[in-house]
Amino acid sequence: MPTSAAFLVSGAVEGLLDEAVLKRLIAHVGAMPGPVYGRRGKSALLKRLHSYNQAAQHELWMVLVDLDEDADCAPTFRMSCLPQPAPKMCFRIAVREVEAWLFADRERLARFLVVPVSSIPSEPEAVASPKDAMVHLASRSRRSEIREDMAPRPGSGRRVGPAYTSRLIQFVQDQSQGWQPETAASSSPSLARTLACLGRLANL
């Protein structure tokens, strides 16, 4: 792990929660998060991937995208999106959504959501729709604030509650009580590979 925080890593993501995760990971390997691009959904991000890759010829970059149901496994999907990543590009895929990486720190997430640890999936990458699973978990929280913020109101017609994103961002950003990337990496191979890739970037 590098010791100096002098180098910047730029990034591109699908949404606001992914941005918080990306910044946390960059800081975790001792780098500084640079400007973050995208935040307009997956298809917009993928469309711009080649431009980001161009920029990564000269500076360090990390692009984070959800696998969703787009392919059976991350490597296939990665090859189809960006067969030739630039040397300074770390193009990573969360299996299947970034929420799975949060599940991977079971203890802390259970405490944050105020739910039993046993209710959190132990194999986060096997969850088909981590976002829905997260909403479902939150809707069973013992704390009403969590339920009201994260679970959608009946009739809202949305997948998530009115403050779902900001709640999870809080969890990701809280270094003392919240999400621990290192712990999470031990039960999420796609996160472990991401940390390894970022570590390599930091040593370039």
Place this chain on the structure above:
Amino acid sequence: MKKSTGKALRFTTIQLENWRNFTRVETQLQRRAFLLGPNASGKSNFLDVFRFLHDIVTVGGGFQEAVRKRGGVSSLRCLAARRYTDIVIRVTMGGGNGNTWEYDIEFTQDNLRRPVIRRERIVQGFVELLARPDDKDKEDPERLTQTYLEQVNVNKEFRQVADFFGSVRYLHVVPQLVREPDRSVGKRNDPFGGDFLEQIARTPEKTRHARLGRIRDALRVAVPQIKELELARDVRGTPHLRGKYEHWRPQGAWQSEDQFSDGTLRLMGLLWAILDGSGPLLLEEPELSLHPEVVRFIPQMFARIQRRTGRQIIVSTHSSDLLQDEGIGLDEVVLLQPGDEGTSLRLADGLPTVKSLVGGGISLAEAIMPQTRPDKVEQLALFGD
């Protein structure tokens, strides 16, 4: 913090006839509501209904003054109105410990162009507490120039409604007015912020200090250089907001509101309005002057404040950044669509196209903004020739 959702009364439905842009409309309202529509579709006129109800019960106001302030019945009446020309406002309220209310007012003008009430009705639950005109009104038609709601000596049974209307707040801070309060001298509770600093100064010191502290912390998200925020009076007693900005001098430097940026003042006004009061809050385009990335968090900020206070927030907006938010319910979005017979109101969850687009993973902004786009907007470019 303690939860109190469900305790605050809120507007649950509204029905209008012949009010400004609206010939005949009806919509539900959630605790949070976003009004969308092209320019001049009637978003502000829609918000003005709630301000009108507020004005009816205001001391020194009342029904006559509320109509007069708006240029009389003839300027309130919808241009598309034809036969049934009474102006009708019907609202239902609920969410306050299972208490439900209905208030209904219908009015027109007499031969002297004086506003007169045709009907006033208040229902609590299923019980009708008031139905006018009553026998006394028939005896003395002069009585129909005032609502019962505004009269303390008769409104005891339904004072909760009067208090609720009185608690409606509208704020649309115009930075220029905050910086140059001379333009609105003597105005109290000026919704455009002319006496914004006075309003802050009138707040009891302890509350003010606590609120300014919270606002400073929130402001720092958008304006990280700001370190302190306080209210101080100058030698003439005029209140000023002072902010301490961090820069190369080790002590930083104090600036007062006339040096604050538009965005800083607008965000401050927005945050103050959210903390001030507990009744319905009406906001016009909270996104103005703010960085789009700041705007994206506004809906979640509203949701979280509402979870604590239960306060209803109704906002008009043109911002697709704001509508990117994944947590905005389709039943929270009211679409205003102008037509030959006046503007119509539709909830986004009643629009099959929007519903399927959003269900398919497209953002609400992308799904709904095209519905608010003016028809021949491209013609504007030709104005340059």
